[in-house]
Amino acid sequence: MLPGMGTIRLREDQPLDLSLTLSCGQAFRWEEREGWWEGVVGDRLWRLRQEGDRLTYDGPTARALGSYLALDEDLPAILASVDRDPVIHRAIGACRGLRILRQDPWEILISFICATNTNIPRIRRMIATLAQTFGDRVPDTPHPYSSFPTPESLADSGRDQLAACRLGYREGSVAGAAARVAENPAILPGIAKLPLDEARSTLLSFRGVGPKAADCILLFGYHRLESFPVDVWIRRIMYSQYLKPLPGARVPSEKEDRRIRAFGRAHFGACAGYAQEYLFGARESLIP
DNA sequence: AGCCAGGTCTGCG
DNA sequence: CGCAGACATGGC
Numbered sequence: 001m002l003p004g005m006g007t008i009r010l011r012e013d014q015p016l017d018l019s020l021t022l023s024c025g026q027a028f029r030w031e032e033r034e035g036w037w038e039g040v041v042g043d044r045l046w047r048l049r050q051e052g053d054r055l056t057y058d059g060p061t062a063r064a065l066g067s068y069l070a071l072d073e074d075l076p077a078i079l080a081s082v083d084r085d086p087v088i089h090r091a092i093g094a095c096r097g098l099r100i101l102r103q104d105p106w107e108i109l110i111s112f113i114c115a116t117n118t119n120i121p122r123i124r125r126m127i128a129t130l131a132q133t134f135g136d137r138v139p140d141t142p143h144p145y146s147s148f149p150t151p152e153s154l155a156d157s158g159r160d161q162l163a164a165c166r167l168g169y170r171e172g173s174v175a176g177a178a179a180r181v182a183e184n185p186a187i188l189p190g191i192a193k194l195p196l197d198e199a200r201s202t203l204l205s206f207r208g209v210g211p212k213a214a215d216c217i218l219l220f221g222y223h224r225l226e227s228f229p230v231d232v233w234i235r236r237i238m239y240s241q242y243l244k245p246l247p248g249a250r251v252p253s254e255k256e257d258r259r260i261r262a263f264g265r266a267h268f269g270a271c272a273g274y275a276q277e278y279l280f281g282a283r284e285s286l287i288p
Numbered sequence: 289a290g291c292c293a294g295g296t297c298t299g300c301g
Numbered sequence: 302c303g304c305a306g307a308c309a310t311g312g313c
Contacts, residue, residue, distance in 0.1 A: 025294060116295040122311065123294080168309030173296090210296045231294035250304075252295095280294075 004044075006062055008055040014075060017097030018050040021069065024281050025120050026220045027101055028111055028127045033143065040131070041068060042104075043147045045138050070099050070223075078225070082268040082275040087241045091275075091282035098281055100219065100274060105188045106181060107148045108221030113173045113208040115216070129165040130154070130174075151185070154178035173208025180206065192222055199224070211257065219273040228264035228272040230257045233283045238263070240288055 010016055022030040022037050030039040036058075037048045046059035057065050066072060079092050114126045127148075134153045135146035154162075155178040162171055181188060191199045199222065203214040215229035230238075235252055238260045245251045246259070268275035279286060 112294080117293060117308085118295090118310075119293040119312080121293095125311095166310065168311095169296090169307090170309080208296070212295060216294070229294075232292090233294065253304080255303075 004060055005058045006056070008057070008062060008065070008071075010053040010055055010071075012053065014071065015097040016050065016055065016069065016071065016099060017095070018048060018055065018069075020095060020098045020281065021101065022048075024095075024098060024277065026277065027103060028120075028124045029131070029148070038143070038145070040135075040138055040145050040147050043136065043138065045141050045145050068102055070102055073099070075099060078271045078274050079278075082271050082278075084267060084269075087237075087286065088268070088275050088278065091278040091286065094285065095278045095281040098278060100223065100225065100277055102223055103220055104148070105191065105217065105221035106151060108217050109177060109181075109188065109203075109206070109209070110148075110154075110174055112213040112216045112220075113177060113206070114167060114170050116170065116208065116210070116213060118168075126165060126167055126170075130167075133157075133161055133165055149178075151178045151181040155182040170208060173206070176207045177209075196224060196226065211254065211261075215261070219276070225271045225273045226265060226269075228261050228268070228276045230260045230264075231280075233280055233287075234264075234276060235260060237279050237283060237286045241286060242267070 018037060019032070022039070027039070030037050035049055039046055041060065044059050046057065046065070049056050060068070083089055083092055110130070111123065111127055115123045131146040131148055134149035134157055138145045138147060154174065157175075162175060165171075167174055187202070191202050194202065196218070199218060200214050203209050203217050204211070209217070212229050212231055215227040218224040218227040219229060232252075235257065239245065239251070243260070243263055245256055249256050264276060265272045
């Protein structure tokens with residue numbers, strides 16, 4: 001792994017908090033080991049560390065790394081565009097340098113099918129087990145790492161092996177998505193070309209993908225920054241800081257979640273997804 | 289034991 | 302449409 005080692009000097013006006021970015025719940029396969037963040041991107045192991053404005057890497061090219069971390073994106077300008085009230089202002093201050101990654105849509109699709117009604121540590125375990133069981137071992141690494149499984153490898157998997165990954169009721173959805181993507185490899189790249197509402201409804205046609213997962217896949221897998229995923233935490237934050245349920249409305253409910261989503265998009269604008277991620281990142285300090 | 293976790297689906301009115 | 306309950310699993 002000699003090729004692909006180097007250091008990037010981060011610009012002072014383009015902040016990055018590598019640890020927060022890799023651990024905030026948008027990616028599930030990064031591990032901190034002996035001062036380095038280690039993760040498999042594509043079929044290679046990437047090792048990253050940040051010391052102030054120095055970003056040292058081993059594995060990617062500088063170009064691939066910059067794209068993955070969205071270092072080409074003007075973060076202060078994005079944050080200025082969503083910085084419209086004291087609550088988000090506080091979250092922006094708390095999560096300075098958090099960036100939304102550019103990740104593989106297939107991996108994100110499966111990850112957020114797995115992410116329904118569970119917690120982040122368990123999502124990480126499910127994804128790790130899937131990779132260990134169905135991915136390819138990355139050669140020549142001190143610690144065992146595997147690539148994320150291909151659609152084919154998951155689709156062709158024996159049910160007993162898949163069951164051993166302990167996905168619970170998500171298992172059938174994962175198998176179904178794998179079969180569909182293996183059968184129609186153009187479907188995920190095709191979504192990137194669609195207008196947001198059509199992209200969203202295509203994602204919703206996958207079993208196991210509802211409104212929340214679809215918005216996460218759009219935000220994290222397709223970098224559609226206007227997506228505003230509403231999960232339990234965002235719901236709590238929005239109800240405690242921004243809006244009250246309509247009189248007589250049941251909460252939680254899909255109808256109320258639609259209101260929250262519409263409010264988020266209208267209030268924060270074209271990069272509402274960044275606002276969502278900063279609120280999520282600062283969630284512990286934003287709920288009563 | 290019971291509730292919660294980055295929800296979604298089904299069956300019913 | 303809109304609502305209730307079910308759904309696997311694991312931690313607290």
